[in-house]
Amino acid sequence: MSDAVFPYRSIVVSCQAGPENPLHGPEPMALMARAAEAGGAAGIRANGPADVAAISAVVSVPVLGINKTGDRDGVYITPTFESAAAVVRAGATVVALDGTDRPRPGGDLAELIAAIHDRLGVPVMADVDTLAAGRYARAAGADLVGSTLSGYTGGEPVDGPDLALVRTLVDELDCPIVAEGRYWTRDDVLAAFDAGAHTVVVGTAVTNPMAITRRLVEAVR
Numbered sequence: 025m026s027d028a029v030f031p032y033r034s035i036v037v038s039c040q041a042g043p044e045n046p047l048h049g050p051e052p053m054a055l056m057a058r059a060a061e062a063g064g065a066a067g068i069r070a071n072g073p074a075d076v077a078a079i080s081a082v083v084s085v086p087v088l089g090i091n092k093t094g095d096r097d098g099v100y101i102t103p104t105f106e107s108a109a110a111v112v113r114a115g116a117t118v119v120a121l122d123g124t125d126r127p128r129p130g131g132d133l134a135e136l137i138a139a140i141h142d143r144l145g146v147p148v149m150a151d152v153d154t155l156a157a158g159r160y161a162r163a164a165g166a167d168l169v170g171s172t173l174s175g176y177t178g179g180e181p182v183d184g185p186d187l188a189l190v191r192t193l194v195d196e197l198d199c200p201i202v203a204e205g206r207y208w209t210r211d212d213v214l215a216a217f218d219a220g221a222h223t224v225v226v227g228t229a230v231t232n233p234m235a236i237t238r239r240l241v242e243a244v245r
């Protein structure tokens with residue numbers, strides 16, 4: 025398997041903190057990113073132009089930019105060309121976006137990906153929830169496909185990573201597959217690579233002390 029944006033079998037760390045998190049803001053996220061890079065992360069996933077700019081200024085690994093906007097019930101991860109352009113202007117060298125076939129504010133997925141390729145000159149990772157969405161996104165021109173949205177587009181909350189989806193995406197699609205979403209342990213990560221993942225993105229388990237603490241506190245209740 026060739027390197028594609030990230031080296032084969034690498035860990036990318038997602039450095040994101042919402043407004044409810046005391047670590048919210050570009051400076052804490054830039055420190056998180058530096059720590060992740062020092063620990064061996066091959067890339068950083070980050071949300072919004074301010075965080076992407078702060079992180080891009082202090083790390084030398086690729087920054088996978090997203091731009092979350094709009095209603096969480098619909099397409100909110102980099103839904104439009106402008107949202108993608110803003111994170112590329114801020115320093116992202118690859119863009120991730122919602123690759124599902126749900127209605128999207130910016131129009132057709134294939135047109136959006138083509139515009140990002142042609143006008144911004146960066147590769148695109150499609151965040152998907154199912155094999156059908158993975159096929160749709162790859163046909164629309166996505167360079168990488170990730171399992172990011174599995175468990176987040178309806179239905180019951182899911183516990184643990186969706187390794188089955190990673191496996192089927194690897195089997196069915198002719199592009200690197202990124203395992204993302206609820207990876208917490210070394211075993212989780214190794215299982216993703218065993219399933220054929222090219223890269224694993226880990227967020228909460230590395231960069232969200234609030235969630236890590238809550239998990240431990242709840243375990244001993």
Ligand SMILES: CC(=O)N[C@H](C=O)[C@@H](O)[C@H](O)[C@H](O)COP(=O)(O)O
Nearest residue numbers: 038172176205206207226227228229
């Ligand atoms: C569904 C959605 O919006 N996922 C987001 C995508 O950028 C982030 O909130 C996640 O933290 C990221 O995918 C990493 O996943 P985890 O934090 O589980 O390791």
